[in-house]
Amino acid sequence: MAEFILAFDQGTTSSRALLVDQKGTIAAVAQKEFKQIYPQQGWVEHDPMEIWSSQLSCAQEVMATVAAGDKVVAIGITNQRETAIVWDRQTGKPIYNAIVWQDRRTAGICDRMKDQNLEATIRESSGLVVDAYFSGTKVQWILDNVDDAREKAAAGDLVFGTVDSWLLWQLTEGRVHATDVSNACRTMLFNIKDMAWDDQLLDILKVPKSMLPEVKSNSETYGFSKLFGYEIPIAGMAGDQHAALFGQMCTEKGMVKNTYGTGCFLMMNTGPKPILSQNKLLTTIAWQRGDEVNYALEGSIFMGGAIVQWLRDELGLIKSSSEVETLAEQVTDNGGVYLVPAFVGLGAPHWDQYARGTILGMTRGSNKAHIARAALESIAYQTKDVVAAMEADAGMKLRQLRVDGGASINNNLMQFQSDILKTDVIRPQVLETTAIGAAYFAGLAIGFWKSVAEIKELWQEDRQFSPDMSDDARNHYLQKWSQAVSCAKGWAKT
Ligand SMILES: Nc1ncnc2c1ncn2[C@@H]1O[C@H](COP(=O)(O)OP(=O)(O)O)[C@@H](O)[C@H]1O
Numbered sequence: 001m002a003e004f005i006l007a008f009d010q011g012t013t014s015s016r017a018l019l020v021d022q023k024g025t026i027a028a029v030a031q032k033e034f035k036q037i038y039p040q041q042g043w044v045e046h047d048p049m050e051i052w053s054s055q056l057s058c059a060q061e062v063m064a065t066v067a068a069g070d071k072v073v074a075i076g077i078t079n080q081r082e083t084a085i086v087w088d089r090q091t092g093k094p095i096y097n098a099i100v101w102q103d104r105r106t107a108g109i110c111d112r113m114k115d116q117n118l119e120a121t122i123r124e125s126s127g128l129v130v131d132a133y134f135s136g137t138k139v140q141w142i143l144d145n146v147d148d149a150r151e152k153a154a155a156g157d158l159v160f161g162t163v164d165s166w167l168l169w170q171l172t173e174g175r176v177h178a179t180d181v182s183n184a185c186r187t188m189l190f191n192i193k194d195m196a197w198d199d200q201l202l203d204i205l206k207v208p209k210s211m212l213p214e215v216k217s218n219s220e221t222y223g224f225s226k227l228f229g230y231e232i233p234i235a236g237m238a239g240d241q242h243a244a245l246f247g248q249m250c251t252e253k254g255m256v257k258n259t260y261g262t263g264c265f266l267m268m269n270t271g272p273k274p275i276l277s278q279n280k281l282l283t284t285i286a287w288q289r290g291d292e293v294n295y296a297l298e299g300s301i302f303m304g305g306a307i308v309q310w311l312r313d314e315l316g317l318i319k320s321s322s323e324v325e326t327l328a329e330q331v332t333d334n335g336g337v338y339l340v341p342a343f344v345g346l347g348a349p350h351w352d353q354y355a356r357g358t359i360l361g362m363t364r365g366s367n368k369a370h371i372a373r374a375a376l377e378s379i380a381y382q383t384k385d386v387v388a389a390m391e392a393d394a395g396m397k398l399r400q401l402r403v404d405g406g407a408s409i410n411n412n413l414m415q416f417q418s419d420i421l422k423t424d425v426i427r428p429q430v431l432e433t434t435a436i437g438a439a440y441f442a443g444l445a446i447g448f449w450k451s452v453a454e455i456k457e458l459w460q461e462d463r464q465f466s467p468d469m470s471d472d473a474r475n476h477y478l479q480k481w482s483q484a485v486s487c488a489k490g491w492a493k494t
């Protein structure tokens, strides 16, 4: 009889469900894209019911492949982080769409917090910078802008959750309202040293404590789902980047991964003590298992693979994401063209809410291949900016970068990344590290895998990319990139 873990990977643009077996092999995958809602410039929303229905239908699709006699022994959840959902405790209905992590509508609330000199307080307690990215200001916005929401929240009738919480609520049919530490620490409401909701932060952001989910570790049984014919424990939950760090088995201090999905998210495992960044990175909880807490430094880049989607969907330069490779290969270099993909502002280490997308350096000879190349290169330059900040904070040089996510399939991009970083880039055989990480957390909780050492044996390299660029060329690219970033900054601040 074969046994599997069912992993939910609820991403920004699609929901996925995967079956993972004991060898860490993916036995089945289903994926469904869902609607991106842009009600105003800079706003990004999802329909929470569609998040759930797309996730459920993917789960049903892979469950249908489980042979008679075989069994799913646990569910692991991983999710797009920071996205905020508020729903009615009694009816389970959302009172507003999910406000997505990319949404910039609360930039003004953040400016006011900065004017009140709250940055240091917020950083000390939450490890975060003041930015519209995080959930806290999004919850505040919903409470202040949806009719009667403040009154209902004060009466205890509303609950808040990130997407993990929302899925857990649905899976348990409203019986469990909980989250995990890795998602909690992205809300700007959680104290990463005390490992508890922070009263001062709740007060600053005007969020009533009664709305908040119970906070648990990343690997334990949160509840049971009866939706798939028999009772299955939900035993692992983690934000997608934290799950990817674990899925990449970056379990030693100093190990770094970069996930090239919609955005790019670099995380460095910094061990059992939090390092407060001096270089505008985030201090975040990597994961908690039992009483053991691991911290990480994170650099969040808002536009990664999404730039390729923009070339495809808005400019129509390519028909599928993979076509970007052949288009970019039509030219031997960027021809002096630089694209700063600040479509939703710039994240780490710049944190400019008002930066906007910019293309610079075009001449009469510039063509669509140069733009495609500049778009891909921008992913590598943004990564380099974060790595430089990470090295400064950690006081050490990066030894290697482990990569995963949809865009890491692009060999030219990975080679350019290695050239620009002057560091080896290592790609594993299984690129679904996010879902795998969630499966590992769930499997460890129920004894499907006995130890991290056992799981480490499952990680296998696919390919290594080593630097092959002169220092002069690298310095030239980085200098022009930095000039281009300066031009993109502050554009929308009027
Ligand atoms: N060959 C490629 N080169 C560059 N980017 C790619 C390529 N193939 C896919 N992508 C990008 O990868 C992203 C999808 O990766 P994925 O890890 O599934 O993202 P997410 O989990 O954020 O939805 C998309 O933004 C897509 O444009």
Ligand SMILES: O=P(O)(O)OC[C@H](O)CO
Binding pocket: 010, 011, 012, 013, 079, 080, 081, 082, 101, 239, 240, 241, 261, 262, 263, 300
């Ligand atoms: O949907 P992804 O994979 O781009 O991840 C989104 C991040 O969790 C946002 O912080």
